[in-house]
Every structure is written in C-alpha cells, then in structure tokens.
Amino acid sequence: MAxxxxxxxxxxxGTQEIVEHNVTGLLHPVGRPGNHVLAQxxxxxxxxxxARVQMGMEGKxxxxxxxxxxxxxxxxxxxxxxxxRSK
Numbered sequence: 001m002a003x004x005x006x007x008x009x010x011x012x013x014g015t016q017e018i019v020e021h022n023v024t025g026l027l028h029p030v031g032r033p034g035n036h037v038l039a040q041x042x043x044x045x046x047x048x049x050x051a052r053v054q055m056g057m058e059g060k061x062x063x064x065x066x067x068x069x070x071x072x073x074x075x076x077x078x079x080x081x082x083x084x085r086s087k
Contacts, residue, residue, distance in 0.1 A: 001025070001059030002067075006052055008041050010034065024059035 001007055001018075007025030009015035019025040026044065028037035045052050065071075 001056075002063045004056040004060040006045055006055035007059060008038070008045070020058075020062075022055075024055055024062055026055075 001024055007015075007019045009019055009025065009027055010030045011021070011027040012030045016027060019027060021027045026041035028034040028041055045055075
C-alpha cells in the first residue's frame with residue numbers, strides 16, 4: 001500500500017485489519033475455497049486500471065494517515081503512558 005498499489009490478500013488475521021476490501025485492495029478466503037476468488041480478484045485488477053489506481057491511492061493515503069513512524073511512535077508512547085498510570 002505504501003507504494004500506491006492495491007493489495008490482494010486473505011480475509012484472515014492481520015491482513016483483513018489493514019486492507020479494506022474494495023477500498024485499498026481485494027480480499028479472498030483462506031485455503032482451497034479461496035483460489036477461485038483469488039483468480040477473480042487478480043483478473044479484476046488486471047482488467048480495471050481505474051480500480052487499480054483508485055485502490056492504490058486510497059492505500060497510500062491510509063499508510064500516510066496511520067502507519068508512518070511518527071504515528072506509530074505516538075501510539076507506542078500512549079501505550080506506555082497508559083501502562084504507567086495503571087500501576
């Protein structure tokens with residue numbers, strides 16, 4: 001996403017927490033049942049340049065908004081402060 005490209009991934013674990021389906025990329029089910037959906041997602045992105053570009057731009061914006069170092073440092077400090085206050 002940081003490179004302005006749409007993401008294709010599984011709808012499980014951390015991927016589904018970061019990738020917004022049809023916004024920053026496309027998700028498919030885990031395992032064998034997901035193979036057909038994965039193929040459909042790949043074909044869709046290959047054949048739809050405007051969707052690729054739009055999802056890529058949205059992903060890059062999301063990375064800038066949520067995952068740059070300064071944002072991560074602030075979240076880390078917030079966690080530390082919360083932990084220290086709880087003692």
